[in-house]
Amino acid sequence: MLSAFAVLGLLDIIWGLNAVTSSFQTLLDNITSGFIFLFSILGLFGLIRKNSFLVYLSLLSPITILVSTIQLLFTHVKTFSYTFSSASETLILALSVICIYTSYKTISHSQIPQNTVTDYEQKAESEYTVELIDVVKIYKVGPIEVPALNGVNLKVKKGEFVAIMGPSGSGKSTLLNLIGALDRPTSGKVIIDGVDISTLSDDELAKLRNKKIGFVFQAYNLINRSTVLRNVELPALIGGTAKKERVKKAIHLLKTLGLGDTIYRKPKTLSGGQQQRVAIARAVINDPDIILADEPTGNLDSKSGREVMMYLRKMNEELGTTVIVVTHDREIAEMTDRIIHIKDGKIIGEEVLRRNKI
Numbered sequence: 001m002l003s004a005f006a007v008l009g010l011l012d013i014i015w016g017l018n019a020v021t022s023s024f025q026t027l028l029d030n031i032t033s034g035f036i037f038l039f040s041i042l043g044l045f046g047l048i049r050k051n052s053f054l055v056y057l058s059l060l061s062p063i064t065i066l067v068s069t070i071q072l073l074f075t076h077v078k079t080f081s082y083t084f085s086s087a088s089e090t091l092i093l094a095l096s097v098i099c100i101y102t103s104y105k106t107i108s109h110s111q112i113p114q115n116t117v118t119d120y121e122q123k124a125e126s127e128y129t130v131e132l133i134d135v136v137k138i139y140k141v142g143p144i145e146v147p148a149l150n151g152v153n154l155k156v157k158k159g160e161f162v163a164i165m166g167p168s169g170s171g172k173s174t175l176l177n178l179i180g181a182l183d184r185p186t187s188g189k190v191i192i193d194g195v196d197i198s199t200l201s202d203d204e205l206a207k208l209r210n211k212k213i214g215f216v217f218q219a220y221n222l223i224n225r226s227t228v229l230r231n232v233e234l235p236a237l238i239g240g241t242a243k244k245e246r247v248k249k250a251i252h253l254l255k256t257l258g259l260g261d262t263i264y265r266k267p268k269t270l271s272g273g274q275q276q277r278v279a280i281a282r283a284v285i286n287d288p289d290i291i292l293a294d295e296p297t298g299n300l301d302s303k304s305g306r307e308v309m310m311y312l313r314k315m316n317e318e319l320g321t322t323v324i325v326v327t328h329d330r331e332i333a334e335m336t337d338r339i340i341h342i343k344d345g346k347i348i349g350e351e352v353l354r355r356n357k358i
């Protein structure tokens with residue numbers, strides 16, 4: 001496209017040159033005619049002597065020759081520029097055709113229309129919020145390759161409440177990070193809400209995480225300098241929700257999670273169970289489709305742990321959010337609809353606890 005503009009610019013210059021040449025030629029013609037006319041008049045009325053007239057006339061002839069030579073030169077320049085203009089015009093036409101064709105191909109074969117249609121169609125067909133197909137994850141630590149997932153296939157339906165259970169190092173966190181688009185698989189497909197996340201750019205992944213996924217971590221990960229309310233508000237602020245609306249929503253969620261009287265306190269002044277409930281409020285403020293919780297009860301006593309699970313269940317039932325909880329605690333896992341067992345990076349079995357949800 002740029003080269004086409006360059007040629008267009010060149011063409012403009014040539015046309016300009018043509019115009020200047022033409023004007024200059026006319027000017028020279030007029031000067032010559034003017035001189036001849038002036039001397040003829042002067043001679044005719046006897047204002048100059050015959051001899052002088054001849055002298056002037058003899059002076060005029062080299063000027064005329066010079067003018068003719070310049071004119072000839074300009075005619076050549078003009079002819080050349082005409083030829084060049086025609087050639088450039090043809091070239092521009094060809095370039096324009098190529099540019100239009102390339103633009104058309106870029107639009108039709110890349111982003112907007114095709115992807116939108118594909119995503120929409122996939123979305124319409126997909127009954128699963130999460131779908132993993134032959135997912136392999138190998139971490140590279142210097143020259144050493146650490147296999148974490150060895151071909152995982154998993155489907156989680158919309159609105160399900162699922163536990164992933166397995167011993168330490170079996171790949172549970174890796175699996176959750178891949179579902180949460182925090183990391184990409186070495187091979188295989190991770191499909192979230194019908195969209196293969198490998199097709200998304202880093203920006204699109206960040207948007208997907210902010211809008212569709214809420215994270216809850218074992219260590220709560222709250223900002224201790226900010227109030228409870230501010231912590232819960234934050235993802236909505238990042239997502240662009242207006243202040244009034246996000247404050248109202250945060251307060252409502254905190255009340256639902258039994259934290260109505262902690263709104264202006266700092267997280268560190270709350271119990272572990274309360275802090276984890278703040279983290280749940282923060283995870284659901286943007287109405288995500290999925291809550292991913294990695295050992296959310298790991299730091300809690302069993303009573304607080306069960307309470308946190310009850311609130312996750314509440315979010316699951318009241319908001320229809322799909323919840324995936326990683327745990328190695330059997331009692332916690334039994335509070336979900338289905339337990340998926342993982343070992344050495346492979347799913348080795350599952351237990352369905354509440355069939356009506358699956």
Ligand SMILES: Nc1ncnc2c1ncn2[C@@H]1O[C@H](COP(=O)(O)OP(=O)(O)O)[C@@H](O)[C@H]1O
Nearest residue numbers: 139146147148167168169170171172173174175
């Ligand atoms: N960032 C990493 N770099 C290298 N190896 C890792 C990394 N994260 C996890 N691993 C390895 O991958 C395997 C699975 O880890 P992880 O998913 O954390 O298991 P779990 O959560 O079940 O304890 C382990 O062998 C672990 O050492």
Ligand SMILES: [Mg+2]
Nearest residue numbers: 172173174294
């Ligand atoms: Mg882990």
